[in-house]
Amino acid sequence: MTKTLVAPDTREATRARLERAALDLFTARGFEQVTADEVAEAADTSRRTFFRCFESKADAVWGDFAAHVRRLDAMLAATPAGQPVLGSICAAYVEVNAYADDALPMLRQRMRLILTEPALLAHSQVRYGDVDRVVAAHVARRTGGRPDALVPRLVAASTRAAATTAFETWLDDVRLPLARALHDAFDELSAGFPSLR
Amino acid sequence: MTKTLVAPDTREATRARLERAALDLFTARGFEQVTADEVAEAADTSRRTFFRCFESKADAVWGDFAAHVRRLDAMLAATPAGQPVLGSICAAYVEVNAYADDALPMLRQRMRLILTEPALLAHSQVRYGDVDRVVAAHVARRTGGRPDALVPRLVAASTRAAATTAFETWLDDVRLPLARALHDAFDELSAGFPSLR
DNA sequence: ACGTTAGTGACACCCAGTGCCACCAGCAAC
Protein backbone atom coordinates (compact mmCIF):
# COMPACT_ATOMS: atom_id res chain seq x y z
CA MET A 1 0.00 0.00 0.00
CA THR A 2 2.82 2.42 0.70
CA LYS A 3 5.22 2.51 -2.18
CA THR A 4 5.85 5.96 -0.74
CA LEU A 5 9.01 4.74 0.90
CA VAL A 6 10.49 3.69 -2.41
CA ALA A 7 9.44 6.56 -4.68
CA PRO A 8 8.25 9.96 -3.42
CA ASP A 9 4.87 9.29 -5.01
CA THR A 10 4.81 12.46 -7.03
CA ARG A 11 1.69 13.50 -8.87
CA GLU A 12 3.31 12.86 -12.22
CA ALA A 13 4.09 9.25 -11.36
CA THR A 14 0.53 8.55 -10.24
CA ARG A 15 -0.75 10.24 -13.35
CA ALA A 16 1.46 8.12 -15.58
CA ARG A 17 0.33 4.90 -13.87
CA LEU A 18 -3.29 5.92 -14.30
CA GLU A 19 -2.75 6.80 -17.94
CA ARG A 20 -1.21 3.42 -18.76
CA ALA A 21 -3.90 1.55 -16.85
CA ALA A 22 -6.64 3.56 -18.55
CA LEU A 23 -5.23 3.06 -22.05
CA ASP A 24 -4.90 -0.68 -21.53
CA LEU A 25 -8.27 -1.23 -19.90
CA PHE A 26 -10.11 0.92 -22.42
CA THR A 27 -8.42 -0.90 -25.28
CA ALA A 28 -9.19 -4.30 -23.83
CA ARG A 29 -12.79 -3.82 -22.80
CA GLY A 30 -14.02 -0.58 -24.33
CA PHE A 31 -14.23 2.91 -22.87
CA GLU A 32 -17.79 2.71 -21.58
CA GLN A 33 -17.35 -0.73 -20.07
CA VAL A 34 -14.59 0.38 -17.72
CA THR A 35 -15.37 2.47 -14.66
CA ALA A 36 -13.06 5.08 -13.20
CA ASP A 37 -12.94 2.94 -10.08
CA GLU A 38 -11.47 0.06 -12.04
CA VAL A 39 -8.80 2.22 -13.67
CA ALA A 40 -7.86 3.63 -10.28
CA GLU A 41 -7.63 0.21 -8.75
CA ALA A 42 -5.50 -1.07 -11.64
CA ALA A 43 -3.15 1.87 -11.04
CA ASP A 44 -3.12 1.06 -7.35
CA THR A 45 -4.78 4.25 -6.24
CA SER A 46 -8.24 5.64 -5.61
CA ARG A 47 -11.04 7.02 -7.72
CA ARG A 48 -10.64 10.35 -5.99
CA THR A 49 -7.04 10.57 -7.07
CA PHE A 50 -7.99 9.65 -10.64
CA PHE A 51 -10.19 12.72 -10.85
CA ARG A 52 -7.47 14.84 -9.33
CA CYS A 53 -5.10 13.85 -12.12
CA PHE A 54 -7.64 14.07 -14.96
CA GLU A 55 -10.57 16.38 -15.38
CA SER A 56 -12.63 13.58 -16.83
CA LYS A 57 -12.43 9.91 -17.64
CA ALA A 58 -11.86 10.81 -21.28
CA ASP A 59 -8.89 13.03 -20.47
CA ALA A 60 -6.90 10.01 -19.31
CA VAL A 61 -6.54 9.05 -22.97
CA TRP A 62 -5.11 12.36 -24.13
CA GLY A 63 -1.81 12.57 -22.28
CA ASP A 64 -0.47 16.10 -22.01
CA PHE A 65 -2.37 17.47 -24.95
CA ALA A 66 -2.01 21.05 -23.78
CA ALA A 67 1.75 20.75 -24.25
CA HIS A 68 1.09 19.33 -27.71
CA VAL A 69 -0.96 22.39 -28.61
CA ARG A 70 1.70 24.69 -27.16
CA ARG A 71 4.34 23.05 -29.35
CA LEU A 72 2.11 23.41 -32.39
CA ASP A 73 1.66 27.09 -31.57
CA ALA A 74 5.41 27.61 -31.26
CA MET A 75 6.07 25.85 -34.56
CA LEU A 76 3.52 27.94 -36.38
CA ALA A 77 5.01 31.10 -34.94
CA ALA A 78 8.51 30.02 -36.02
CA THR A 79 7.37 29.45 -39.57
CA PRO A 80 9.27 31.37 -42.31
CA ALA A 81 7.19 34.30 -43.55
CA GLY A 82 7.67 33.41 -47.18
CA GLN A 83 6.19 29.94 -46.86
CA PRO A 84 2.62 29.46 -48.11
CA VAL A 85 0.14 29.43 -45.22
CA LEU A 86 -1.25 25.97 -45.87
CA GLY A 87 2.26 24.64 -46.28
CA SER A 88 3.30 26.08 -42.94
CA ILE A 89 0.32 24.49 -41.22
CA CYS A 90 1.00 21.14 -42.82
CA ALA A 91 4.66 21.30 -41.82
CA ALA A 92 3.70 22.17 -38.25
CA TYR A 93 1.24 19.29 -38.07
CA VAL A 94 3.86 16.90 -39.41
CA GLU A 95 6.53 18.15 -37.05
CA VAL A 96 4.38 18.14 -33.94
CA ASN A 97 3.40 14.55 -34.74
CA ALA A 98 6.96 13.36 -35.43
CA TYR A 99 7.13 10.68 -32.77
CA ALA A 100 10.03 8.34 -32.18
CA ASP A 101 9.44 4.82 -33.43
CA ASP A 102 9.05 3.39 -29.96
CA ALA A 103 6.34 5.94 -29.17
CA LEU A 104 4.23 4.94 -32.15
CA PRO A 105 2.44 1.95 -30.59
CA MET A 106 1.11 4.11 -27.76
CA LEU A 107 0.08 6.82 -30.24
CA ARG A 108 -1.76 4.20 -32.26
CA GLN A 109 -3.50 2.96 -29.14
CA ARG A 110 -4.53 6.50 -28.19
CA MET A 111 -5.75 7.48 -31.63
CA ARG A 112 -7.61 4.24 -32.19
CA LEU A 113 -9.51 4.84 -28.98
CA ILE A 114 -10.20 8.48 -29.76
CA LEU A 115 -11.42 7.80 -33.28
CA THR A 116 -13.30 4.62 -32.41
CA GLU A 117 -15.08 5.19 -29.12
CA PRO A 118 -18.06 7.53 -29.54
CA ALA A 119 -17.64 9.13 -26.14
CA LEU A 120 -13.99 9.90 -26.85
CA LEU A 121 -14.73 11.13 -30.35
CA ALA A 122 -17.20 13.54 -28.80
CA HIS A 123 -14.69 14.69 -26.26
CA SER A 124 -12.14 15.26 -29.02
CA GLN A 125 -14.16 18.20 -30.26
CA VAL A 126 -13.34 20.07 -27.07
CA ARG A 127 -9.62 19.33 -27.36
CA TYR A 128 -9.45 20.16 -31.05
CA GLY A 129 -11.09 23.49 -30.34
CA ASP A 130 -7.81 24.57 -28.78
CA VAL A 131 -5.94 23.46 -31.90
CA ASP A 132 -8.32 25.38 -34.11
CA ARG A 133 -7.86 28.57 -32.15
CA VAL A 134 -4.09 28.32 -32.47
CA VAL A 135 -4.24 27.67 -36.22
CA ALA A 136 -6.82 30.39 -36.83
CA ALA A 137 -4.62 32.87 -34.95
CA HIS A 138 -1.69 31.88 -37.16
CA VAL A 139 -3.70 32.40 -40.33
CA ALA A 140 -4.94 35.74 -39.05
CA ARG A 141 -1.36 36.86 -38.36
CA ARG A 142 -0.33 35.86 -41.85
CA THR A 143 -3.25 37.41 -43.68
CA GLY A 144 -3.68 40.43 -41.45
CA GLY A 145 -7.31 39.66 -40.69
CA ARG A 146 -9.19 38.79 -37.53
CA PRO A 147 -8.96 35.25 -36.19
CA ASP A 148 -12.75 34.97 -36.07
CA ALA A 149 -13.21 35.89 -39.74
CA LEU A 150 -14.35 33.29 -42.25
CA VAL A 151 -11.01 32.38 -43.79
CA PRO A 152 -8.95 31.80 -40.61
CA ARG A 153 -11.74 29.75 -39.09
CA LEU A 154 -12.30 27.81 -42.28
CA VAL A 155 -8.62 27.09 -42.74
CA ALA A 156 -8.33 25.95 -39.13
CA ALA A 157 -11.38 23.71 -39.34
CA SER A 158 -10.54 22.15 -42.67
CA THR A 159 -6.86 21.59 -41.98
CA ARG A 160 -7.85 19.87 -38.79
CA ALA A 161 -10.31 17.80 -40.80
CA ALA A 162 -7.42 16.90 -43.08
CA ALA A 163 -5.22 15.94 -40.16
CA THR A 164 -7.95 13.82 -38.59
CA THR A 165 -8.61 12.07 -41.88
CA ALA A 166 -4.91 11.44 -42.25
CA PHE A 167 -4.86 9.84 -38.83
CA GLU A 168 -7.76 7.61 -39.81
CA THR A 169 -6.07 6.34 -42.93
CA TRP A 170 -2.82 5.93 -40.98
CA LEU A 171 -4.65 3.75 -38.46
CA ASP A 172 -6.16 1.64 -41.22
CA ASP A 173 -2.85 1.00 -42.96
CA VAL A 174 0.06 -0.08 -40.79
CA ARG A 175 2.57 0.48 -43.59
CA LEU A 176 1.64 4.12 -44.25
CA PRO A 177 3.92 6.59 -42.42
CA LEU A 178 2.01 9.27 -40.55
CA ALA A 179 3.92 12.11 -42.21
CA ARG A 180 3.00 10.68 -45.59
CA ALA A 181 -0.67 10.44 -44.67
CA LEU A 182 -0.66 14.05 -43.50
CA HIS A 183 1.07 15.28 -46.67
CA ASP A 184 -1.34 13.38 -48.89
CA ALA A 185 -4.35 14.88 -47.17
CA PHE A 186 -2.95 18.41 -47.15
CA ASP A 187 -1.92 18.21 -50.80
CA GLU A 188 -5.40 17.18 -51.80
CA LEU A 189 -6.96 19.93 -49.69
CA SER A 190 -4.72 22.77 -50.77
CA ALA A 191 -5.07 21.94 -54.46
CA GLY A 192 -8.87 22.04 -54.28
CA PHE A 193 -9.31 18.26 -54.47
CA PRO A 194 -7.78 17.50 -57.87
CA SER A 195 -8.85 13.85 -57.54
CA LEU A 196 -12.42 14.93 -58.02
CA ARG A 197 -11.94 16.29 -61.51
CA MET B 1 -52.60 16.68 -14.91
CA THR B 2 -54.51 14.87 -17.62
CA LYS B 3 -54.49 16.82 -20.81
CA THR B 4 -55.08 13.35 -22.18
CA LEU B 5 -58.78 14.01 -22.53
CA VAL B 6 -58.12 16.96 -24.81
CA ALA B 7 -55.25 15.64 -26.92
CA PRO B 8 -54.35 11.94 -27.14
CA ASP B 9 -50.99 12.71 -25.54
CA THR B 10 -48.99 11.17 -28.31
CA ARG B 11 -45.26 10.72 -27.96
CA GLU B 12 -44.65 13.36 -30.57
CA ALA B 13 -46.55 16.02 -28.64
CA THR B 14 -44.68 15.29 -25.43
CA ARG B 15 -41.43 15.34 -27.34
CA ALA B 16 -42.24 18.69 -28.89
CA ARG B 17 -43.11 20.20 -25.49
CA LEU B 18 -39.88 18.88 -24.04
CA GLU B 19 -37.88 20.23 -26.97
CA ARG B 20 -39.30 23.73 -26.62
CA ALA B 21 -38.80 23.74 -22.86
CA ALA B 22 -35.24 22.47 -23.24
CA LEU B 23 -34.31 25.01 -25.89
CA ASP B 24 -35.69 27.88 -23.82
CA LEU B 25 -34.23 26.81 -20.51
CA PHE B 26 -30.81 26.03 -21.99
CA THR B 27 -30.75 29.37 -23.75
CA ALA B 28 -31.79 31.25 -20.64
CA ARG B 29 -29.55 29.61 -18.09
CA GLY B 30 -26.97 27.53 -19.92
CA PHE B 31 -26.96 23.83 -20.77
CA GLU B 32 -25.08 22.61 -17.72
CA GLN B 33 -27.08 24.73 -15.30
CA VAL B 34 -30.37 23.08 -16.21
CA THR B 35 -31.20 19.58 -15.02
CA ALA B 36 -33.26 17.08 -16.96
CA ASP B 37 -35.70 17.21 -14.08
CA GLU B 38 -36.27 20.91 -14.61
CA VAL B 39 -36.83 20.50 -18.33
CA ALA B 40 -39.30 17.72 -17.68
CA GLU B 41 -41.17 19.75 -15.11
CA ALA B 42 -41.32 22.77 -17.44
CA ALA B 43 -42.82 20.48 -20.08
CA ASP B 44 -45.28 19.17 -17.53
CA THR B 45 -43.99 15.63 -17.54
CA SER B 46 -41.43 13.45 -15.77
CA ARG B 47 -37.71 12.91 -16.02
CA ARG B 48 -38.29 9.33 -17.07
CA THR B 49 -40.38 10.47 -20.00
CA PHE B 50 -37.69 12.94 -21.00
CA PHE B 51 -35.21 10.11 -21.40
CA ARG B 52 -37.74 8.07 -23.29
CA CYS B 53 -38.09 10.84 -25.86
CA PHE B 54 -34.38 11.69 -26.07
CA GLU B 55 -31.38 9.43 -25.74
CA SER B 56 -29.55 12.13 -23.83
CA LYS B 57 -30.00 15.61 -22.49
CA ALA B 58 -28.02 16.93 -25.47
CA ASP B 59 -30.32 15.25 -27.97
CA ALA B 60 -33.19 17.49 -26.91
CA VAL B 61 -31.48 20.31 -28.79
CA TRP B 62 -31.17 18.50 -32.11
CA GLY B 63 -34.76 18.00 -33.16
CA ASP B 64 -35.24 15.22 -35.67
CA PHE B 65 -31.70 15.28 -36.99
CA ALA B 66 -31.93 11.77 -38.41
CA ALA B 67 -34.58 13.04 -40.82
CA HIS B 68 -32.28 15.91 -41.70
CA VAL B 69 -29.52 13.47 -42.60
CA ARG B 70 -31.96 11.35 -44.59
CA ARG B 71 -32.99 14.40 -46.60
CA LEU B 72 -29.36 15.28 -47.23
CA ASP B 73 -28.76 11.75 -48.45
CA ALA B 74 -31.71 11.90 -50.81
CA MET B 75 -30.57 15.26 -52.21
CA LEU B 76 -27.07 13.98 -52.83
CA ALA B 77 -28.45 10.93 -54.57
CA ALA B 78 -30.69 13.10 -56.77
CA THR B 79 -27.77 15.24 -57.87
CA PRO B 80 -27.15 15.51 -61.65
CA ALA B 81 -24.22 13.35 -62.67
CA GLY B 82 -22.54 16.13 -64.64
CA GLN B 83 -22.31 18.49 -61.68
CA PRO B 84 -18.93 18.82 -59.98
CA VAL B 85 -18.80 16.79 -56.75
CA LEU B 86 -18.05 19.69 -54.43
CA GLY B 87 -20.76 21.72 -56.11
CA SER B 88 -23.28 18.98 -55.58
CA ILE B 89 -22.40 18.74 -51.90
CA CYS B 90 -22.63 22.50 -51.46
CA ALA B 91 -26.00 22.57 -53.19
CA ALA B 92 -27.26 19.77 -50.98
CA TYR B 93 -26.09 21.53 -47.83
CA VAL B 94 -27.78 24.73 -48.95
CA GLU B 95 -30.99 22.99 -49.87
CA VAL B 96 -31.24 20.91 -46.73
CA ASN B 97 -30.76 24.07 -44.70
CA ALA B 98 -33.28 26.13 -46.65
CA TYR B 99 -35.61 26.96 -43.79
CA ALA B 100 -38.67 29.13 -43.98
CA ASP B 101 -38.21 32.59 -42.47
CA ASP B 102 -40.32 31.81 -39.44
CA ALA B 103 -38.19 28.75 -38.68
CA LEU B 104 -34.97 30.75 -38.59
CA PRO B 105 -35.20 32.00 -34.99
CA MET B 106 -35.45 28.45 -33.68
CA LEU B 107 -32.57 27.35 -35.93
CA ARG B 108 -30.48 30.21 -34.60
CA GLN B 109 -31.32 29.21 -31.06
CA ARG B 110 -30.37 25.60 -31.74
CA MET B 111 -27.14 26.39 -33.53
CA ARG B 112 -26.06 28.98 -31.00
CA LEU B 113 -26.44 26.40 -28.27
CA ILE B 114 -24.67 23.70 -30.24
CA LEU B 115 -21.72 25.88 -31.18
CA THR B 116 -21.49 27.67 -27.84
CA GLU B 117 -22.00 25.09 -25.12
CA PRO B 118 -18.98 22.82 -24.80
CA ALA B 119 -21.03 19.76 -23.90
CA LEU B 120 -23.23 20.24 -26.96
CA LEU B 121 -20.28 20.95 -29.22
CA ALA B 122 -18.80 17.66 -28.09
CA HIS B 123 -22.03 15.82 -28.72
CA SER B 124 -22.21 17.35 -32.21
CA GLN B 125 -19.27 15.19 -33.27
CA VAL B 126 -21.42 12.10 -32.89
CA ARG B 127 -24.26 13.59 -34.91
CA TYR B 128 -22.00 14.90 -37.64
CA GLY B 129 -20.49 11.47 -38.01
CA ASP B 130 -23.74 10.41 -39.67
CA VAL B 131 -23.49 13.36 -42.06
CA ASP B 132 -19.92 12.47 -42.93
CA ARG B 133 -20.82 8.90 -43.74
CA VAL B 134 -23.56 10.05 -46.10
CA VAL B 135 -21.31 12.54 -47.86
CA ALA B 136 -18.40 10.11 -48.10
CA ALA B 137 -20.71 7.53 -49.66
CA HIS B 138 -21.81 10.12 -52.21
CA VAL B 139 -18.23 10.97 -53.12
CA ALA B 140 -17.36 7.29 -53.39
CA ARG B 141 -20.31 6.72 -55.75
CA ARG B 142 -19.18 9.62 -57.90
CA THR B 143 -15.52 8.73 -58.03
CA GLY B 144 -15.90 4.98 -58.05
CA GLY B 145 -13.73 4.49 -54.99
CA ARG B 146 -14.40 3.13 -51.55
CA PRO B 147 -16.15 5.36 -48.99
CA ASP B 148 -13.36 4.76 -46.49
CA ALA B 149 -10.58 5.86 -48.84
CA LEU B 150 -8.74 9.11 -48.22
CA VAL B 151 -10.53 11.35 -50.67
CA PRO B 152 -14.16 10.55 -49.79
CA ARG B 153 -13.38 10.86 -46.08
CA LEU B 154 -11.41 14.03 -46.56
CA VAL B 155 -14.09 15.62 -48.71
CA ALA B 156 -16.75 14.70 -46.16
CA ALA B 157 -14.75 16.03 -43.23
CA SER B 158 -13.68 19.25 -44.87
CA THR B 159 -17.04 20.09 -46.40
CA ARG B 160 -18.57 19.60 -43.00
CA ALA B 161 -15.90 21.87 -41.59
CA ALA B 162 -16.90 24.41 -44.21
CA ALA B 163 -20.57 24.09 -43.34
CA THR B 164 -19.87 24.44 -39.63
CA THR B 165 -17.72 27.49 -40.20
CA ALA B 166 -20.45 28.96 -42.36
CA PHE B 167 -22.92 28.47 -39.54
CA GLU B 168 -20.57 30.23 -37.16
CA THR B 169 -20.23 33.29 -39.34
CA TRP B 170 -23.97 33.24 -39.97
CA LEU B 171 -24.57 33.32 -36.24
CA ASP B 172 -22.17 36.22 -35.80
CA ASP B 173 -23.77 38.33 -38.50
CA VAL B 174 -27.55 38.66 -38.45
CA ARG B 175 -27.63 40.19 -41.92
CA LEU B 176 -25.78 37.37 -43.66
CA PRO B 177 -28.12 34.83 -45.29
CA LEU B 178 -27.25 31.25 -44.45
CA ALA B 179 -27.10 30.19 -48.09
CA ARG B 180 -24.63 32.96 -48.75
CA ALA B 181 -22.43 31.94 -45.84
CA LEU B 182 -22.41 28.36 -47.09
CA HIS B 183 -21.55 29.37 -50.65
CA ASP B 184 -18.73 31.63 -49.46
CA ALA B 185 -17.18 28.89 -47.41
CA PHE B 186 -17.53 26.24 -50.13
CA ASP B 187 -16.13 28.57 -52.79
CA GLU B 188 -13.07 29.23 -50.69
CA LEU B 189 -12.61 25.54 -49.97
CA SER B 190 -13.08 24.25 -53.49
CA ALA B 191 -10.71 26.83 -54.99
CA GLY B 192 -7.91 25.86 -52.62
CA PHE B 193 -8.21 28.99 -50.45
CA PRO B 194 -7.46 31.73 -52.99
CA SER B 195 -7.60 34.32 -50.18
CA LEU B 196 -4.35 32.94 -48.84
CA ARG B 197 -2.32 33.80 -51.91
C1' DA C 1 -66.25 -7.50 -19.75
C1' DC C 2 -61.80 -8.59 -22.02
C1' DG C 3 -57.06 -8.22 -23.72
C1' DT C 4 -53.94 -5.14 -26.18
C1' DT C 5 -51.30 -1.28 -26.93
C1' DA C 6 -49.00 3.28 -26.14
C1' DG C 7 -47.72 6.43 -22.95
C1' DT C 8 -46.69 7.39 -18.51
C1' DG C 9 -44.73 8.15 -13.35
C1' DA C 10 -42.25 6.22 -9.43
C1' DC C 11 -38.51 3.84 -7.68
C1' DA C 12 -34.05 1.76 -7.42
C1' DC C 13 -29.79 1.48 -9.32
C1' DC C 14 -25.07 2.53 -11.65
C1' DC C 15 -21.64 5.70 -12.59
C1' DA C 16 -19.14 10.34 -13.55
C1' DG C 17 -17.70 14.12 -11.21
C1' DT C 18 -17.08 17.37 -6.95
C1' DG C 19 -16.58 19.32 -2.26
C1' DC C 20 -15.00 18.41 2.09
C1' DC C 21 -12.26 16.60 5.63
C1' DA C 22 -9.00 13.91 7.97
C1' DC C 23 -4.54 11.70 7.42
C1' DC C 24 0.31 11.26 6.56
C1' DA C 25 5.00 11.98 4.72
C1' DG C 26 8.75 15.19 4.20
C1' DC C 27 10.86 19.34 5.28
C1' DA C 28 11.77 23.28 7.18
C1' DA C 29 12.64 26.62 11.48
C1' DC C 30 12.95 27.40 16.09
Added chain:
DNA sequence: GTTGCTGGTGGCACTGGGTGTCACTAACGT
Protein backbone atom coordinates in the same frame (compact mmCIF):
# COMPACT_ATOMS: atom_id res chain seq x y z
C1' DG D 1 11.90 17.16 18.94
C1' DT D 2 8.02 19.58 18.46
C1' DT D 3 5.76 22.83 15.73
C1' DG D 4 4.03 24.17 11.40
C1' DC D 5 3.66 23.93 6.52
C1' DT D 6 3.07 21.60 2.07
C1' DG D 7 1.73 18.02 -1.38
C1' DG D 8 -0.38 13.96 -2.16
C1' DT D 9 -3.76 10.94 -0.66
C1' DG D 10 -8.30 8.09 0.62
C1' DG D 11 -12.99 8.11 2.36
C1' DC D 12 -17.49 9.90 2.30
C1' DA D 13 -21.45 12.12 0.95
C1' DC D 14 -23.85 14.49 -2.61
C1' DT D 15 -25.54 16.04 -7.36
C1' DG D 16 -26.98 14.72 -11.76
C1' DG D 17 -27.18 11.85 -16.22
C1' DG D 18 -28.95 7.69 -17.77
C1' DT D 19 -31.34 2.86 -17.40
C1' DG D 20 -34.23 -1.18 -16.02
C1' DT D 21 -38.39 -2.49 -14.02
C1' DC D 22 -43.01 -2.33 -12.60
C1' DA D 23 -47.54 -0.88 -11.99
C1' DC D 24 -51.10 2.32 -13.69
C1' DT D 25 -54.17 4.39 -17.09
C1' DA D 26 -56.57 5.71 -21.38
C1' DA D 27 -57.95 4.29 -25.94
C1' DC D 28 -59.27 0.78 -29.04
C1' DG D 29 -61.00 -3.37 -30.73
C1' DT D 30 -63.84 -7.91 -29.97
